[in-house]
Amino acid sequence: MSKIKYVEHSGKEHEVDVPDGWSVMEGAVKNLIPGIDADCGGACACATCHVYVDAAFEDKIPAKSDMEETMLDFAQDLQPNSRLSCQIKVTPELNGLTVRMPKSQH
Amino acid sequence: MTERIVIIGAGQAAVQAIATLRAEGFAGSLTVVGDEAFPPYQRPPLSKAYLSGAMDRERLFLKPDAFYAEAKCELILGVAATAIDRTARFVALADGRSLAYDKLLIATGSRVREIRVPGAKLPGVHYLRTIADVDALRPAFKTSKSIAIVGGGYIGLEVAAVARKYDLTVTVFEALDRVMARAVSPILSDFYERVHREAGVEFKLNTGVEAFEGGGKLEAVRAGGKSHPFDLALVGIGIMPNPGLAEAAGLSCQDGIIVDRFCATSDPAVFAAGDCTRHHGRDGNEIRLECVQNAIDQAKHAALAMVGKPTPYSEVPWFWSDQYDLKLQIAGLIQPGDVQVLRGDPAARKFAVFHLRDGVVAAVEAVNAAPEYIVGRKLIGEGARVAPERLADTAIPMKNIS
Known part of the structure; x- marks a missing residue:
């Protein structure tokens, strides 16, 4: 289990325990945290689970795959710390991670 | 006024309908009845990450229990609906209960097409549609050396890819002249056949299976007039819709429950969504779509119509498959x-x-x-x-x- 903090665009915070091995997207969906749509269910096929990751953790999260890189191109309000949360696997190293959500996933 | 909505079938469509109904302000009672023992879960990973062991069962469930509690939705699981009385407006359940409704959503999905050849019931012959199916198949992967895959469609090829990871000897028997013939163009069929061959999968195209053979359990597959030894078989020859309850209730059906653009059946109080339906597609042809997208989008439109906000369904269908x-x-x-x-x-x-x-x-x-x-x-x-x-x-x- 690792603690992940999800911050909605409005600023509302949700801190939850997510099992290691799950994706950051699943941690949000399974805890009914709004703002991450994940239309495709985690297949890296929709770019609707876009988040901004905490700068302190950028080095601890494995680099983007080509697939994620190209899919992110279709997300709104892209920033250098943009990621697709379905592609971030929760590990003990990510305990304490904060992800922020964009204004909209579509 | 709609006060009671009942949903038959606890799958992808049911979850979407619950979410949309509540998001649109439906404040009445909501009940879902499903014949499987599990709350709604994702089927696509069954033949991929769940079969390979990369994903555990907990991750398959579409929503946590809190979702149903917050939506004030009663889930009745492990109980089949046995009849719909459209005059008195209730659904009869196998345990003797009956559920009264003002509006009904039928989302009964589909079932595997069974192969009708001698020996089809032998232990060792598997299908893949449910959690229970995979829970039976995965242990057999570990104790078997070879698998015959009957049907070179999505399910068959996804299982072939996983079976190669387990180092099983894999042979795909396909009755048509190319793989995934019903789903993809010939360029894709050729590409996927080549990829699987490179991974060590053997193909017997234009070859239907004539029998499963063995004394007490599967030992061989008879195809092309010859017996081929195997200790495991997976049959993936397609699915059939489940319109049975609707048919028995006198709703218009033809290889699926016929729905209009708003997902209404021939009874304005009864809607249907997902694999069990037949509708006019975007290009005007009557089609039956077997996919997650159709289950989600039809459920959304059915829910909107049920709360008096009908909008026509015209989303572009989409599909995916993971292999290697x-x-x-x-x-x-x-x-x-x-x-x-x-x-x-x-x-x-x-x-x-x-x-x-x-x-x-x-x-x-x-x-x-x-x-x-x-x-x-x-x-x-x-x-x-x-x-x-x-x-x-x-x-x-x-x-x-x-």
Whole structure:
């Protein structure tokens, strides 16, 4: 289990325990945290689970795959710390991670 | 006024309907009845990550228990609905209960098509549709040396890919002359057959299975007049819709429950969504779609109609399949006679095939090519025309293609 903090665009915070091995997207969906749509269910096929990751953790999260890189191109309000949360696997190293959500996933 | 909504079938469509009904302000009672013992779960990973062991069962469930509690939705699981009384408006359940409704959503999905040959009931002959099916198949992977896969469709090939990871000897028997013939174009069929062959899978095309043989358990598969030894078999020859309850209740059905653009059946109090339905597709043809997208989108439109906000269903269908390192994504429905445009190089394991109908983008099949898929899906929805030579030119980024 690792603690992940999800911050909605409005600023509302949700801190939850997510099992290691799950994706950051699943941690949000399974805890009914709004703002991450994940239309495709985690297949890296929709770019609707876009988040901004905490700068302190950028080095601890494995680099983007080509697939994620190209899919992110279709997300709104892209920033250098943009990621697709379905592609971030929760590990003990990510305990304490904060992800922020964009204004909209579509 | 609608005060009681009952949903038959606890799958992807049910979850979407619950979410949309509550989001749209439906404040009445909501009950879902499903014949499987589990709350709604994702089926696509069953033949992929769940079968391979990469994903545990907990992760399959679409929503946590809190979702149903917050939505004040009662889940009745492990109990089949046995009849619909449309005059008195109630659903009879196998345990003797009956559920009164003002509006009913039938989302009974589909079941596997069974193979009707001698020996089909032998232990060792498996199907794949439910959690229980995979829980039975996965242990057999560990104790078997060889598997016969009957049917070279999505399920068969996804299982073949996982079986090779387990180092099983894999042979695919396909009655038609190419794999995934019902779902993809010949370029894709050839590509996937080659990839599987390179991974060590053997193919017997144009070869139907005549019998399963063995004394007490599967020992061989008879095909092409010969016996081939195997200790495991997986049959993936398609699915059949479950319109039985609707048919018995006198609703219009024809290989599926017939629904209009608002997902209403021939009874205005009864709606249907997902694999169990037949509808007029975007191009006007009557179709039955077997996919997650259709279950989600029809459930959304059915829910909107139930709360008095009908909007017509016209979303572009989409599908995906994971095999080895390949992500196949398809949008739209291909038809014979479409002009096919290849973008990229299959040898690079990254390419797409666009299908143009009268110059309009009608479908795209993308292998490890997400931009082609995403932009393609949008172009299909818009009915856009794009010159074939532009689509084929990988120097033009997909973002700027139209």
